[in-house]
Amino acid sequence: MAHNIKNKNVIFTILTLFIVSFSIYSILTYIDSKQDMEYLKSKNIQQLNNLHSSIQENLENQLKSRINFILHLNKRNEKIDAINNNDQKALFELFSPHFESLKGQINGFSIMQIFDTKGISLIRLHDSNNHSDDLSQFRACVKDVIQNPRSCTFFEVGKNGLALRHITPIRNDENKIIAFLELGVTPYVFAKQIQNIFDSKSYFFIKDEFAVSNNKNKLSTFGYSLCTLCSSKDEFIDDIAQTINLNNKEHDDIKYGHKTYSIFEKSIYDALGQEIGKIVIFNDISSYTDQLQTLILKSIILLIGTLIASYILLNGYIKKIFDKLNFSKFLLNNINDEIYVVSTDDLSIMDVNERACITLGYTYIEIKNLKLSDFTHSYNNEIQIDWYKKVNELKQKHFIISREIHARKDGQTFPVESNISYIKTDTKEFMLLVSRDITNQIEMENKINQKAKELQRLNTIISKSALYTTTDLNGNITYISEAFANLTGYDKDYLIGKNHRVFKHDSMQKEFFDTLWSTISNNQRFVGEVKNYRKDGTSYWTKIVIDPIFDDNGQKIGYSSYRENITDKKELEYISSHDALTGIYNRREFVKRLQAQIKSASRYNEKFGFIILDIDYFKKINDTYGHQVGDEVLITLSNIIKENLRADDFFARWGGEEFVIIAKYSDIKSLEELVHKLQNKISIASFAPVPRVNCSFGLTIYKDGDNDESIVKRADKALYLAKENGRNRYEIG
Incomplete structure (x- = not known):
């Protein structure tokens, strides 16, 4: 009796541990599935928000x-x-x-x-x-x-x-x-x-x-x-x-x-x-909630079955070891996974659970007469599985996970994922395969992959519309969007590894790039407007925003830059500040520059000169040769004056045949020298068919208390005096 009681205690302990383990496993599985569902929901919400x-x-x-x-x-x-x-x-x-x-x-x-x-x-x-x-x-x-x-x-x-x-x-x-x-x-x-x-x-x-x-x-x-x-x-x-x-x-x-x-x-x-x-x-x-509910239902059913079996065992009489083995087999037969015990020597089926028989459509006797290779085929459409190689791999690793295709008795096939364990006793070696039908799982994976492709398509759309690049720490391009490559006219593959200097326009000052590198080297954002060349030699303007890029350890690994094409804006700025005929600055821009120059001169006690000039008898030129020739005279005269001024001087068309010059850091003597130089250049220039073109000049210098109106008025009076005194001369106001 004591011996029987001892056996009963052993059975009770084993079943109790099983129930506890199964309950913990079910709870953890449910929690994990719930977390997966919440994660997928959050990803969907994030994608919808984006x-x-x-x-x-x-x-x-x-x-x-x-x-x-x-x-x-x-x-x-x-x-x-x-x-x-x-x-x-x-x-x-x-x-x-x-x-x-x-x-x-x-x-x-x-x-x-x-x-x-x-x-x-x-x-x-x-x-x-x-x-x-x-x-x-x-x-x-x-x-x-x-x-x-x-x-x-x-x-x-x-x-x-x-x-x-x-x-x-x-x-x-x-x-x-x-x-x-x-x-x-x-x-x-x-x-x-x-x-x-x-x-x-x-x-x-x-x-x-x-x-x-x-x-x-x-x-x-x-x-x-x-x-x-x-x-x-x-x-x-x-x-x-x-x-x-x-x-x-x-x-x-x-x-x-x-x-x-x-x-x-x-x-x-x-x-x-x-x-x-x-x-x-x-x-x-x-699809997510249905899977979770199915998991809960299966867990409850299996747990109830386990509890009922445990109750019978705990309240019944001593069972023989054979009953215990039958009970274990009952559990194996009632789980959703197929279980196969397979010989490593010839792949013959040593034992299977009932789920394997139901799933494949064979009776227990029929499946015992088969080999694993008779109904298992390669998942990747290979000609056949190299079972010798797979068995040797299993013996080395003792456990592998593999995906295959199982064929039912009626010829239908379905994908499975098998957990394969290598077991060795004193007399035998065999494999234990726990295989699960993953048809629904693959459908879910395919849906996820499809969503990933759709997201990739959206990323491609963004690449085609956003002007974006990344570089290493030296400014060498590591990524470039399709939109920016199209703007520059270069092929994307060609630009990878190239430095941004490939786009540099000759007109951009060194000070601009010194400021740029100083800013981003200090891990700060740089914002500016830059003019670049396209591959075909034409130019374009962009507003650029550059930020540093850091890796997971906080180390700076490069820079990212976003651009906005502002070429049209720059062209509008040029049109608004330049004379359409001559290409020099217009009156509106000149007034702004003159006001700024007066403020600077007043603040820093600087000198500057002001010249206004007028083409003599220009109306006669228009009346005699026509307005087209008159326009050519204006263009030629503008080019002569522009080519003979200093880089700091400012030259603009005042209106009609009148032009104005701001000569920085100048006194009356230097203004007179400049006028003599311009008179000489004008006198030897060709204005054909007009035989000769002369100009009258009014000169003045900035005086304390001047504003833009007073200095222009003083120079204009001097110009009027030069006209009165015979033209082709200058007077000082």
């Missing part, structure tokens, strides 16, 4: 670039006049082509409006019959932009629903704001792109205090209403909207039908920085 930000940034950039074209590169003067004159017909004719073009270029584009600096609508291209109303009375965003003029992008709710809007000031040639241009895009494009990429449902909800519609049938929930003009209302949102409190930061997953959804929300703001609503995205996570 995608939303990318879509909004892309729309903002599109609107900004189109505004630049509309306001600066196409019939600018006519548009300014039409705005100043409040000419409705002209405004419609000038701006409606842009409106129609943008509707085809930007998906969801639907709003174009111009209003003046008081907020009065001059024209609505999207509602041409409705204008002249005071927008500032019912649109706080417009009122704020008028009071604090700026370019801004924001969401706003109007009678046509929610829209992403961009407002920018319209300036005249004196840089004075005369009106504002507003463009808008329906946010439906957000929902559509998110649904196309992530197969998610997305809806826009507006805070009730900002909602325009008073429809009693509107869908509301906890202070928010569904924007039916920018989100499609369907049965799904009708059923679950009332259960969602958008005032909460976090939301529990919801069940709808046979599917489970995680909820991600992102606030949207108006121009005042007020939250006016949210975009709510419902991401289908049914």
